Amino acid sequence: MPKQRKFNILEHELVPKHEVLPPEEAARILKELGVTPQQLPWLRVTDPVARAIGAKPGDIVRIYRKSPTSGETIAYRYVVGY
Amino acid sequence: MGEYIYSWEELSKYISDSLDNARRILPKRIYDDLESKLREVVEDKGLSPEEAREIIDSVVKDYEYSMIEPGEPVGTVAAQSIGEPGTQMTLRTFHYAGMREFNVTLGLPRFIEIVDARREPSTPVMYIYLDDEHKHSEAEAKKVARSIEFTRVINVTSEIDIDLVNMRIVLRLDPVMLEDKGVTVEQVKKVLEKLKLGRVEAEPSDPLVLYVYIEPGETFSLIDLQKKKEKILNAKIKGLKKIRRVILQSTISPDGTTEYFLVTEGSNLKDIFEVPGIDPRRVYTNDIHEVEEVLGIEAARIALIREMKNVLEEQGLDVDIRHIMLVADMMTWTGKVRQIGRHGVSGEKYSPLARAAFEMTTQNLFEAAIHGEEDRLLGITETVIAGGVIRMGTGMVEVSMNPAALVKPREVSEGEK
Numbered sequence: 001m002p003k004q005r006k007f008n009i010l011e012h013e014l015v016p017k018h019e020v021l022p023p024e025e026a027a028r029i030l031k032e033l034g035v036t037p038q039q040l041p042w043l044r045v046t047d048p049v050a051r052a053i054g055a056k057p058g059d060i061v062r063i064y065r066k067s068p069t070s071g072e073t074i075a076y077r078y079v080v081g082y
Numbered sequence: 083m084g085e086y087i088y089s090w091e092e093l094s095k096y097i098s099d100s101l102d103n104a105r106r107i108l109p110k111r112i113y114d115d116l117e118s119k120l121r122e123v124v125e126d127k128g129l130s131p132e133e134a135r136e137i138i139d140s141v142v143k144d145y146e147y148s149m150i151e152p153g154e155p156v157g158t159v160a161a162q163s164i165g166e167p168g169t170q171m172t173l174r175t176f177h178y179a180g181m182r183e184f185n186v187t188l189g190l191p192r193f194i195e196i197v198d199a200r201r202e203p204s205t206p207v208m209y210i211y212l213d214d215e216h217k218h219s220e221a222e223a224k225k226v227a228r229s230i231e232f233t234r235v236i237n238v239t240s241e242i243d244i245d246l247v248n249m250r251i252v253l254r255l256d257p258v259m260l261e262d263k264g265v266t267v268e269q270v271k272k273v274l275e276k277l278k279l280g281r282v283e284a285e286p287s288d289p290l291v292l293y294v295y296i297e298p299g300e301t302f303s304l305i306d307l308q309k310k311k312e313k314i315l316n317a318k319i320k321g322l323k324k325i326r327r328v329i330l331q332s333t334i335s336p337d338g339t340t341e342y343f344l345v346t347e348g349s350n351l352k353d354i355f356e357v358p359g360i361d362p363r364r365v366y367t368n369d370i371h372e373v374e375e376v377l378g379i380e381a382a383r384i385a386l387i388r389e390m391k392n393v394l395e396e397q398g399l400d401v402d403i404r405h406i407m408l409v410a411d412m413m414t415w416t417g418k419v420r421q422i423g424r425h426g427v428s429g430e431k432y433s434p435l436a437r438a439a440f441e442m443t444t445q446n447l448f449e450a451a452i453h454g455e456e457d458r459l460l461g462i463t464e465t466v467i468a469g470g471v472i473r474m475g476t477g478m479v480e481v482s483m484n485p486a487a488l489v490k491p492r493e494v495s496e497g498e499k
Contacts, residue, residue: 007355007362014366014373014381042417049378063380068403071111077379080417 010052017064018053021076026060029076043077050079057081086128090121096131100138107142116141153478155462157412160405167399168193193393196370196386199413199421203368206349208325211364212342220330223342226359227328228264230346232321235273235314238265242315244307250280251294251311265319267292273317279310322357324348351376374419382419386410436463 009015021029030037043050043061055061059079067073087093094101105113120137123129129137150156172189187195187205195203210230216222241254253274255267267289274282274294285291296310327347332340344360349367352375354360367373368389374382387403387410394401412427413419420426428440434450435457450457459465462472471477 009377011363012365012377012381013363014384015377016380016384018380041411041415043379044417047378047417048376049380065380065384067109067111067407069407070109071114073109077417 008052009048015049016066018049018055019062020053020055021060021062029060029062033076037078040076040078042080045079045081055079086130088125088128090124093120093124093129093131093134097134097138100135104138104142108145112141112145153473153475155474156408160408163405164394164401164409167394167397167401170399171393171397188393188396193390196389196393197409197413197422199370199419199426201371203370205347206324206367206369208344208346208349208351208354208365208367210344210346210354211361212344212359213361216359217341217343217361218339220332220342222359223330223344225264226357227330227344229320229359230322230325230344230354230357231263231328232323232325232348233263233265233319235270235317235319238263238270238319239315242311244311245293248293249296251296251307251314253292253294253314255290255292257290263319269319273319274314277313277317279314322350322353324350370419379414379417379419383410383414386413386419431461433457433459433461433464435459435467436461439463439467 010018037058037060040060043055045051045055045057050061053061057079061077061079063075063077065073065075087096101117104116108116116138120129120134124134168190171193173191185205186207187203191204210226211217212223212226216226235253238255238259239253240256240259241252243252245252253270255270260266267284271282271284271292274292279294280297281295283293283295285293294314296307325346325348329345329347330342331345332342335341349369349372351365351367351369351372354365355362366385368385370382370385370389373385387406390406390409391401391403394406409422413422416430420430422428424441429437431437431440434446434455438444438446438450440446440463457464459468459470460473462474465472
């Protein structure tokens with residue numbers, strides 16, 4: 001049997017879409033929510049998804065979660081370095 | 083009352099500001115629902131712009147009314163909403179009626195396992211869906227099942243002896259098990275040769291008997307032979323580590339075709355992706371830590387919600403999904419799954435008094451004293467200990483005074499002088 005290509009975890013049904021925000025937008029979002037980055041939920045750089053999308057510590061990541069109550073919701077996570 | 087309009091395109095022009103407002107405030111799904119319902123009504127019975135506007139505004143108003151108010155103790159409400167039905171859960175583990183009997187921990191023990199974030203569930207289970215090529219045929223599905231089931235020499239051997247006269251280990255293979263696991267004698271022979279213990283030969287009169295000739299080393303001992311025997315028995319023939327048993331199950335999809343999928347005892351998410359014939363996008367495991375490690379924290383959050391919901395639903399308990407989502411959010415807050423308890427959410431509270439009130443009172447107070455921690459009495463527990471007003475509900479509101487505003491009128495009056 002032919003060896004299958006390495007599976008990309010971003011395609012898995014459990015993994016919602018993640019995207020790294022550009023700095024200007026990240027600043028705008030933080031202001032809109034009125035929080036410091038540390039007050040957001042964290043995403044570790046060692047997280048497989050963080051590695052797959054190339055997030056660096058200090059980035060803000062936007063997550064499009066599928067929600068059973070409201071269809072789609074947007075969540076943010078702050079990338080931390082450990 | 084304005085003119086009735088029977089075309090959605092025309093109506094939406096008149097009420098575009100209302101629609102935009104609704105789109106901004108409402109979640110996507112509710113907005114989509116609203117829009118499709120309106121469209122239906124308009125095209126069927128007609129609506130005037132005023133009426134449409136009124137409908138949209140009342141939906142928005144109702145949505146805002148249903149939102150949590152500032153100061154609402156959502157965590158406490160969630161804890162009680164899960165805790166009370168939890169008292170009705172079965173205390174023992176349950177059987178799962180599949181094609182063959184198959185034990186899966188459910189009920190309270192499983193729920194505790196989830197919120198405690200145990201390293202490995204007591205019954206790890208994986209659900210593997212197959213790709214289009216394999217999912218409709220039982221034979222093909224069985225082939226995939228066999229390729230992932232972890233099989234060792236011991237699983238297909240009925241007898242093993244040490245023949246000291248000829249310095250060899252005698253293996254008798256079990257034809258029934260060979261058939262069941264889909265292993266041939268040739269395969270076993272190859273595995274034995276790979277161990278490099280010595281020459282492997284089949285008995286000419288009986289193909290099911292294999293001999294492994296042990297080359298006599300410099301030092302010979304019976305313990306050494308026993309060790310080699312163990313090594314042979316534990317040699318892997320095929321499959322993935324930790325997958326102890328694979329069961330074939332089928333569902334009937336809505337279009338009437340039968341779809342086969344695999345349920346495994348034991349879980350190995352990392353390696354399963356590379357197995358040909360499966361659909362890697364839909365593999366699911368009940369091992370939350372494995373999901374976190376392989377698919378990341380967001381996937382773990384979804385898996386947590388799914389697992390908790392399954393346990394509660396299976397017990398016939400109706401708990402609102404939002405309570406469960408809140409628990410999962412707290413557990414995944416720091417980017418790692420942490421338990422609700424001493425080593426997790428409760429143990430990492432900022433306030434030393436709150437930690438002391440939870441568990442291990444003296445130890446927590448001693449540690450806080452040693453580290454010179456400070457308690458600003460902001461949380462609920464600390465405030466109750468100190469006898470203050472909790473910062474929840476109406477207690478959230480405080481009156482503050484702006485001294486600068488008091489000074490102003492006096493300046494004016496002085497100016498008048």
